[in-house]
Amino acid sequence: MTSRQRPTVLVLGTSGLGSGDEEAAVETAVALLRSEHLIDTSNNYSGGASERILGLGLAALAPEERIAAARRIITKVDRDPETGRFDADRVLRSVEESLGRLGVDTVPLLHLHDPYVVTVREALARGGAVSALVRLREEGVAATIGVAAGPVPLLQRYLDSELFDAVLCHNRYTLVDRSAASMFRDAHERGWQVFNAAPFGGDLLARGPRAGARYHYRPASEELVDWTAQAELVCTRHGVSLPAVALALSLREQTIDGTVVGVSSPARLDALLQLAATVVPDAVWDELDALGPAPSPIDDSGYGDDE
Structure with a gap:
């Protein structure tokens, strides 16, 4: 028996776009824009270069292509890179910068991105970052506003405000760590x-367990590498790759509307679609469940008490 998956909903991440050769970056941007998938960027990705390159990619398209592609670009507001300021004024300036780089007047979804330099109370207060997002909507x-971050308790606080339309969480729903599951169901x-x-x-699930593998921005522990090696054996016995299964875990989950995966070239896009x-x-899935929980290195305790 094989499991039926709903239609694939991929969101193409561009955090590294623009950090290398510009001509190659624009070629990648055009490929992403023509793919008909949503594209995820942010004001601070590659120091603003990600949005700028996407803007150049849009400009390279025919007018009818450009209009449709622009409607699929999701971006995020970020704190001031020099002062760390993240209030309503900074949100408005961040959006102004983003729209200018992209060459668009509106976006379908705008996230509050990594609001770690302010408390939830400050962000939700009058004159706070969220008030500006609501105004922009x-x-x-x-068209819609969301919040994008990592720690689940932090995101839950924003979720409970009932002011948003969307949530993005990273690294908390994988084969190794499913701590976002209840929050995703709630949203x-x-x-x-x-x-x-x-x-x-990280590359642990993308390239497999090996010396030097990383998970959640840090070297994977020996225990985690061992668990992943067992998971890879399960996949191999059934003729599928570990990366394919890691991706399918998210694509098959009915509470998830979009799975964001970074894409750095047209070749990487083709590989991702395959x-x-x-x-x-x-x-x-049954055999992976039988392995028991993986020794995830992520610990979000301490984020739930923020005022």
Whole structure:
């Protein structure tokens, strides 16, 4: 038996776009824009170069292509890179910068990105970052607004404000760590859009267990590498790759609307689409469950007490 997956919903991440050769970056941007998938960027990705390159890619398209592609670009507001300021004024300036780089007037979704330099109370207060996001939605600059970060308790605080339309969480719903599952269910039940970013958590699940493998921005522990090696054996027995299964975990989850995966070239995009087309036998999930929880290095304790 093989498990049926709903239609693949991929979101193409561009955090590294623009950090290398500009001509190659624009070629990648054009490929992403023509793919008909959503594209995820941010004000601070590659120091603003990600949005700028996407803007150049849009300009290279025919007018009818450009209009459709622009409607699929999601971006995020970020704190001031020099002062760390993240209030309403900074949100408005961040959006102004982003729209200018992209060459668009509106975006379908605008996230509050990594709001770690302010407390939740400060962000939600009058004159705080969220008030500006709500204003931008009311004015039609952003059709919807969301919050994007890592720690689940932090995101839950924003979720409970009921002011947003979407949530993006990274590294917390993978084969190694599923701590975002209950928060995703909550958001889904409230009718929010749910985005799961970094389904590989690093190169451990993308390239397999080996010396020097990393997970969640740090070297994977010996225990985690051993657990992943067992998971890879399960995949191999059923004729599927570990990366394909890691991606399918997110694509098959009914509470998740979009799975964000970074893409650095047209070749990587083609490889990702092939990976997403893999059908995973049901027995794989049963055998992975039998391995027990993986020794995840992520500890979000301490984020729930922020005022």
